[in-house]
Amino acid sequence: MIFTRWVVLVAALFVALAAGTSAADRIRKADGPTSLQTRDTWWETMLASREALAEQEAAAERQAEADRLADPVLKECQPFRIELNTQQEPRKIRVRIAGLRRLYVGCAGQFHVFLGEPQLIGRDGKAVPLPLAKARVPTDQDLFRHSGMRHGWQPIVSGQQKYATGFTMRDWEICVELDGQAEWLEGTLGAPTHKEIRKAEFWVQCRSLAEVKAKAVAAREAIVVAVAGAFPSPADLRQQRVEARADIWKTDWKRGDLADLASRYAGACGPDQKPSAQEIAKQCQSVAELKTVRDLFYGQYIRERLGLARKTLAMVERAAPRPELAEELAALEKELAASKGRSNGESLHTRVCNLRRKIILSHPALDFPKLLINKRSGFLPEHMVDQYLGRHSQEAPGLVVLEGWRENPRETVLLAGKLPRGCTITPDLSYDGKRVLFAFADHSHARDDDLFLPGTNFYDSPTNVEDSGARYRGYLVYEYSFETGKVRQVTGTAADPMARSSSSTRAKGRTSPRRSPRSLPNCRRPRGPCRAAPLRPPCRWPTTFLSNGLLSTQSSFPAAGPAPRGLSARNCSFAPTSTAPNTRCT
Numbered sequence: 001m002i003f004t005r006w007v008v009l010v011a012a013l014f015v016a017l018a019a020g021t022s023a024a025d026r027i028r029k030a031d032g033p034t035s036l037q038t039r040d041t042w043w044e045t046m047l048a049s050r051e052a053l054a055e056q057e058a059a060a061e062r063q064a065e066a067d068r069l070a071d072p073v074l075k076e077c078q079p080f081r082i083e084l085n086t087q088q089e090p091r092k093i094r095v096r097i098a099g100l101r102r103l104y105v106g107c108a109g110q111f112h113v114f115l116g117e118p119q120l121i122g123r124d125g126k127a128v129p130l131p132l133a134k135a136r137v138p139t140d141q142d143l144f145r146h147s148g149m150r151h152g153w154q155p156i157v158s159g160q161q162k163y164a165t166g167f168t169m170r171d172w173e174i175c176v177e178l179d180g181q182a183e184w185l186e187g188t189l190g191a192p193t194h195k196e197i198r199k200a201e202f203w204v205q206c207r208s209l210a211e212v213k214a215k216a217v218a219a220r221e222a223i224v225v226a227v228a229g230a231f232p233s234p235a236d237l238r239q240q241r242v243e244a245r246a247d248i249w250k251t252d253w254k255r256g257d258l259a260d261l262a263s264r265y266a267g268a269c270g271p272d273q274k275p276s277a278q279e280i281a282k283q284c285q286s287v288a289e290l291k292t293v294r295d296l297f298y299g300q301y302i303r304e305r306l307g308l309a310r311k312t313l314a315m316v317e318r319a320a321p322r323p324e325l326a327e328e329l330a331a332l333e334k335e336l337a338a339s340k341g342r343s344n345g346e347s348l349h350t351r352v353c354n355l356r357r358k359i360i361l362s363h364p365a366l367d368f369p370k371l372l373i374n375k376r377s378g379f380l381p382e383h384m385v386d387q388y389l390g391r392h393s394q395e396a397p398g399l400v401v402l403e404g405w406r407e408n409p410r411e412t413v414l415l416a417g418k419l420p421r422g423c424t425i426t427p428d429l430s431y432d433g434k435r436v437l438f439a440f441a442d443h444s445h446a447r448d449d450d451l452f453l454p455g456t457n458f459y460d461s462p463t464n465v466e467d468s469g470a471r472y473r474g475y476l477v478y479e480y481s482f483e484t485g486k487v488r489q490v491t492g493t494a495a496d497p498m499a500r501s502s503s504s505t506r507a508k509g510r511t512s513p514r515r516s517p518r519s520l521p522n523c524r525r526p527r528g529p530c531r532a533a534p535l536r537p538p539c540r541w542p543t544t545f546l547s548n549g550l551l552s553t554q555s556s557f558p559a560a561g562p563a564p565r566g567l568s569a570r571n572c573s574f575a576p577t578s579t580a581p582n583t584r585c586t
Helices: 002-013 023-030 042-070 209-230 234-245 258-267 274-282 287-299 302-317 323-339 345-361 465-470
Strands: 080-085 091-096 102-109 113-122 127-129 144-146 156-158 161-163 166-169 172-177 182-190 199-205 370-375 398-403 410-413 422-429 435-442 475-481 487-489
Touching (some): 080 182, 102 113, 166 172, 258 287, 274 287, 287 345, 302 323, 302 345, 323 345, 370 422
Antiparallel strands (some): 080 199, 102 199, 113 127, 113 166, 113 182
16 A cells, blocks of 8 residues: 555656647747747757857857957956866966956866965056955855955965965955056966866956856756746656756857767767767767767666666556556567667657656556646755745745646646635645645735844734734645635634734743744744744744644634643644545645
8 A cells, every 4th residue: 555655656746747739839938038949859949049049148248349349448458268277387377457447356167266466567567466355255255265354364375385365266256346557467376286187267357257157057047947848748858857967958069069069978878889979979060960879878778767667567567467568568678679779769768768657657546537736836945944934935826636647637726816826835635535734825915024123022913813924924724625615724813722822921032832823834933942842832833733744732723712721732634643544645
């Protein structure tokens, strides 16, 4: 029984919401980037879009250079960019900066770069130190240290050479304000030695190169998102993930230089395919030759996928025989033996993956027409606990029922028009499938972060309990009925004893048992000691959770009267500890 539940979970995680519209229509609806060039397949779309983006960026660079040459001051200042590696000796640099009032200095790469004893040379030949103390940098200075900093700055040491002034940075850029009187920037540029060759780039510019690079990264990510939205089939998404893991599309290539792109596929091939792939990649001059190398790239995964499909078939056939699927799998195994993974690799790999998906979805335990899912934002905070805090919640559709979820999913949004815009988490389906409990954070009110300002009293209840959601953003518990299609609020109402509390027993940094939060979970940490155990005051963490099952503090909520001090907990959700069988599918 446990194993079949895992089958349901695995299958649900890999279901893709494929629409029946064309790729071009889906891209238009998503308002894709201007560089997006729609083609018949996701791979051709990605290739054409990246080529178009390279041309757009080259045109932007040509325009920026034309603007620089049109400015009399900037025309005299040549941009400085240099490649470094960890096995080079430090070198003297001299960059002309005549008339500049703003200077951008930065680096990007695999190691730290230092500029020792940087100084400005004026028109009279006098040298003054570069004003690093006035350099504008982000608040976090972990990757930028200079000789004007406090807290025990140490001199820069490179081999036998020591530099009393200067700076060290990695993947950083600073902006230095000048007075326009300096003619040259001089210093000693170097990097720490390393046994492996690592590369980095250093620049001195009259404009922010880090901003240009950030825009380039965002443009490439926009293409990836648009292509994934236009080609959402399981096979297409699978290939996009495989090539992303191999870093095929991570870096740029010279427009039209298919040999560079082919060499990436060849470098990521297995030992059986790599010699042939590298030989073709060296002479690659057409899309057809590039596809040949790509076939070899996918050929390395076929045998492993066939073995996984064979194990999946054995697992399914323990529940019911599948002679047609077994025959289809045997045919693919014969085809692989005949081709030896050297031709039609991409096509054969896709067919094997699709067959395995077909096999697992044929399991009798998955023979149900509807699937309940929770559509959330892809954003997740850094800490594992923060994703449950209302202040970090992101607006999303919430509960959705999928019909025909195995082949042609059709969605019905359950909460549309029944709740304001917000975020839904941790749905809990009843054992009979007629109701679902969930936590919901209301986004119709702006988040109020002024509650901790001096003079405010966060722990006091608002006079109007029904409007408590407007005071801070947190999760409240709701229930949806599939029979009536209505939503009922469970916590945070006038009938909720945890919401009707008195502040007379509040102590500094603590809360009384009756001052428990009105949301699941709450969005504030206590100012004093806190125990995270449910129903163990004093605490500002939630007294009930929806992660492993919902606990109620009493069997029924009275209409009036204070909440009792001795709160007894009962399990009102459909978790494994409940007497009813657990048939949740979240």
